[in-house]
Amino acid sequence: MxxxxxxxxxxxxxxxxxxxxxxxxxxxxxxxxxxxxxxxxxxxxxxxxxxxxxxxxxxxxxxxxxxxxxxxxxxxxxxxxxxxxxxxxxxxxxxxxxxxxxxxxxxxxxxxxxxxxxxxxxxxxxxxxxxxxxxxxxxxxxxxxxxxxxxxxxxxxxxxxxxxxxxxxxxxxxxxxxxxxxVPGPEHRRPARPSIEGDLRVTYVGRLSPRKGVDVAIDAIAELERRGVPARLDLVGAVFPGYEWYERDLRRKVDEERLQARVAFVGFQPSVWDYLGDGDVLLVPSVADEPFGNTAVEGILSGRPVIASATSGLLEATDGYRTAVTVRPGDAASLADALQSTVEHWADAAALLEVDVRAAEERHxxxxxxxxxxxxxxxxxxxxxxxxxx
Known part of the structure; x- marks a missing residue:
């Protein structure tokens, strides 16, 4: 060399x-x-x-x-x-x-x-x-x-x-x-939907890991199903080697809750922007400490509301953004409440997305x-x- x-x-x-x-x-x-x-x-x-x-x-x-x-x-x-x-x-x-x-x-x-x-x-x-x-x-x-x-x-x-x-x-x-x-933003940002018609499109981006609370996200989709609020969840990410058992558990949970048509395992993707652009809201449901929250910032930069766990660095990452909401970690009902509120107050959030995008671009x-x-x-x-x- x-x-x-x-x-x-x-x-x-x-x-x-x-x-x-x-x-x-x-x-x-x-x-x-x-x-x-x-x-x-x-x-x-x-x-x-x-x-x-x-x-x-x-x-x-x-x-x-x-x-x-x-x-x-x-x-x-x-x-x-x-x-x-x-x-x-x-x-x-x-x-x-x-x-x-x-x-x-x-x-x-x-x-x-x-x-x-x-x-x-x-x-x-x-x-x-x-x-x-x-x-x-x-x-x-x-x-x-x-x-x-x-x-x-x-x-x-x-x-x-x-x-x-x-x-x-x-x-x-x-x-x-x-x-x-x-945190670089997307090269071309897709505008959010003017209104939520049909399913609420929910996105999770990150490792499929117990500490990331992916199982809680699935439980929240199941809770919305029971409430009659239609939603689908895209899981964009893969397990770390040695944690294959967790993905098996997640798939078993999806089967038990009969959510096969509601939850999609997308796998790891080099670029997440198309998936964020297709979605309406990003979930960051971590149940363990997070030093920061890059994914939450990516959601904001994509012009989408973010629902994150009220813990550790996620509170810091979402601080000051009016379209970011935090909920109790590990609480599927609270997560479902926040998702349902997103549907009910979509117009209010949509009006603030551009302001949050500009703030995130400057901060990161x-x-x-x-x-x-x-x-x-x-x-x-x-x-x-x-x-x-x-």
Whole structure:
């Protein structure tokens, strides 16, 4: 591999999909490339993210790295984690020696090995925190946050995420900088329907995961059916490997409630805008803490009302938007109430959609985000005149 004459930034990421933190990573990489850096992204496995990274001008290299997940707590998971750590230690060290990056940008706290490798190599570290488990035990919070104490710069995607860090180590809370996620809107936004005639078209976008409350969304559609309010739900997303059982449970629930004509499993889609444009309202029914709520912002940018759980970072993501409503997490009846109210007050919401779209475009501008990321990396990298990318 030919080394670019420009100074390099190594970006470490835990996966290769195209969900929330993956899409934010694309904007971070674009900002670094626009600032003149030679960006090398390392991921542990192949996936659709790689083609997007290359399209934006980044180099990509597969390198094993242990990813902190709940499966690590099982004996088999721990053995696999330890084995991957050994391979990642060897391959990662070699990669850092070869590239000699000006800084290492670690995207999420779930790949702490890169923080340690960078510090051992005396390379400055920037960590972008996308996680916020406010309900986790104090011990778990400290274990997850401890590697961040080695980083020169810590940034987080919400004030909620910063508070979680502060609860683990007050010093991290004082050091962390909030940078709201860049959320690009659709290239061509479809206008909302002038009135709801026939089925209310409900959309869910995201992983099919217990913590995302997809089962609650199905229960809400069943409740509307009992009330005589016709609605259909598109589930746009797929399960994480190892959670296939959850999709089976969801499909069983659909069968038991006789909702086969009301609930569609669309699967993962690289672009969600057509599905949001086809829908009338977006659901974000998470039952666990969310560090932010990219999907909620995408719903607003698409010009659709959003109904989200009143929890953690979702409250922050929906704050100030008049067409966004929050409900009790895990409460299918409350979700159904909000959906029914959307039908009954459609004209009122439709009149406010454009104002909310403009506010979201300003708050989550990719251009502003990219400039901010470039500034933080530049100030951390301690570049010399000979390595300056400009």
């Amino acid at each position: 030919t080394r670019s004459p420009r100074a390099a930034i190594l970006v470490a990421h835990p996966g290769s999909e195209l969900y929330g933190s993956d899409r934010v990573l694309l904007e971070s990489v674009s900002g670094l490339i626009a600032d003149g850096w030679d960006v090398l992204v390392t991921v542990p496995a192949d996936g659709p993210l790689i083609a997007e990274l290359r399209r934006r001008g980044a180099r990509v290299e597969l390198c094993p790295a242990p990813v902190v997940r709940k499966s690590v707590l099982s004996p088999r998971g721990f053995v696999r984690f330890a084995a991957t750590s050994l391979r990642g230690l060897r391959r990662g060290s070699a990669l850092l020696r070869r590239e000699r990056p000006a800084a290492v940008f670690v995207n999420t706290v779930t790949v702490p090995l890169w923080i340690g490798l960078a510090r051992l190599a005396r390379i400055p570290v920037i960590v972008h925190v996308h996680e916020g488990e406010g309900s986790a035990s104090p011990l778990v919070k400290k274990v997850l946050a401890a590697p961040l104490l080695l980083a020169q710069t810590v940034m987080a995607n919400s004030a909620f995420s910063v508070e979680v860090l502060r609860s683990a180590f007050p010093a991290l809370g004082r050091r962390a900088t909030v940078v709201y996620n860049a 501008s990719p251009a502003s985000y990219q400039r901010r990321i470039a500034e933080l990396v530049r100030s951390t990298a301690h570049r010399t005149t000979t390595l300056s990318p400009r």
